[in-house]
Amino acid sequence: MAQDETGRELGRHERYRGDYPIVVEGLTNAFGPQVVHENLDLKVRRGEILGVVGGSGTGKSVLMRSIIGLQRPTAGDIRVFGKSIIDTDPNVNIGIRNRWGVLFQGGALFSTLTVGENVEVPLKQFYPDIEPDLRHEIARYKVVLSGLAEEAVAKFPSELSGGMKKRAGLARALALDPELLFLDEPTAGLDPVGAAAFDRLTLELKETLGLTVFLITHDLDTLHEICDRVAVLADKQVIAVDTVPNLMELDHPWIQQYFNGPRGRAALTAQALDELRRHMDKPVAAHAVKALDKPPAGKA
Numbered sequence: 066m067a068q069d070e071t072g073r074e075l076g077r078h079e080r081y082r083g084d085y086p087i088v089v090e091g092l093t094n095a096f097g098p099q100v101v102h103e104n105l106d107l108k109v110r111r112g113e114i115l116g117v118v119g120g121s122g123t124g125k126s127v128l129m130r131s132i133i134g135l136q137r138p139t140a141g142d143i144r145v146f147g148k149s150i151i152d153t154d155p156n157v158n159i160g161i162r163n164r165w166g167v168l169f170q171g172g173a174l175f176s177t178l179t180v181g182e183n184v185e186v187p188l189k190q191f192y193p194d195i196e197p198d199l200r201h202e203i204a205r206y207k208v209v210l211s212g213l214a215e216e217a218v219a220k221f222p223s224e225l226s227g228g229m230k231k232r233a234g235l236a237r238a239l240a241l242d243p244e245l246l247f248l249d250e251p252t253a254g255l256d257p258v259g260a261a262a263f264d265r266l267t268l269e270l271k272e273t274l275g276l277t278v279f280l281i282t283h284d285l286d287t288l289h290e291i292c293d294r295v296a297v298l299a300d301k302q303v304i305a306v307d308t309v310p311n312l313m314e315l316d317h318p319w320i321q322q323y324f325n326g327p328r329g330r331a332a333l334t335a336q337a338l339d340e341l342r343r344h345m346d347k348p349v350a351a352h353a354v355k356a357l358d359k360p361p362a363g364k365a
């Protein structure tokens with residue numbers, strides 16, 4: 066069962082109040098001779114959106130899979146809500162898995178089930194005694210909460226756009242009223258408008274539902290707009306966890322290239338513009354927006 070910081074078991078409906086719902090210590094993951102993580106440490110704060118970045122193949126997804134117990138590490142310990150999940154059977158209810166929701170890359174919806182039925186899967190698994198009518202109602206509510214029209218409940222995944230699939234996956238991740246939300250590249254494949262809308266939804270859900278969010282992304286706009294802190298994976302470890310402005314000051318080649326390269330700079334400018342637009346009533350802000358919005362000389 067989930068535990069508080071003194072080791073007391075939490076009641077079924079009692080929320081975790083400790084500072085760190087996820088603690089990873091000395092994690093090592095290897096596939097044959099390939100070592101993906103070596104002695105990796107990470108603590109996720111309650112109530113934050115933690116962005117997780119790193120070059121392709123640095124082990125972001127393997128880290129997430131380790132935390133949710135789908136990948137057995139070679140060494141180290143992982144505590145979620147105070148309870149070690151190492152060596153636990155993914156099929157046995159240990160009073161923790163119903164406290165998190167996961168949006169896998171691409172949504173990972175069951176193609177033969179409707180959106181509503183997809184959302185009902187975890188409800189059936191963890192609360193088999195809920196009456197079908199109530200279960201349908203909860204699923205409908207989660208679908209709407211995720212920003213889909215109510216009609217989407219009866220649709221099959223093949224009838225949805227990429228963005229709608231992500232929202233349906235999110236609805237399923239929210240099915241059990243989780244305290245922790247894992248999002249694996251939620252904005253990948255979305256157009257910029259759809260990606261920004263998904264970011265806003267994530268932030269709203271975090272604020273209104275009091276979620277802690279573990280968010281793997283390559284999307285610099287997401288990092289700038291909604292992440293409280295960002296963990297950087299490189300050299301088989303988490304080499305830094307900090308706010309984006311603080312990370313940008315670090316003298317690591319990958320961090321510099323990522324945050325201070327052209328795309329990083331563009332994301333920063335976009336965020337500065339957003340911030341200024343929020344203060345457009347002040348003349349200096351209006352002036353700055355006009356200046357920044359102008360394309361550089363020579364570019365129409």
Ligand SMILES: Nc1ncnc2c1ncn2[C@@H]1O[C@H](COP(=O)(O)OP(=O)(O)OP(=O)(O)O)[C@@H](O)[C@H]1O
Nearest residue numbers: 096099101119120121122123124125126127128283
């Ligand atoms: N089940 C597995 N068996 C063997 N190797 C694996 C397995 N899962 C992951 N790997 C390897 O571990 C490394 C890290 O994979 P992972 O998917 O975590 O990277 P990532 O940082 O999420 O990358 P990307 O940003 O490209 O999604 C890769 O080299 C991958 O091939």
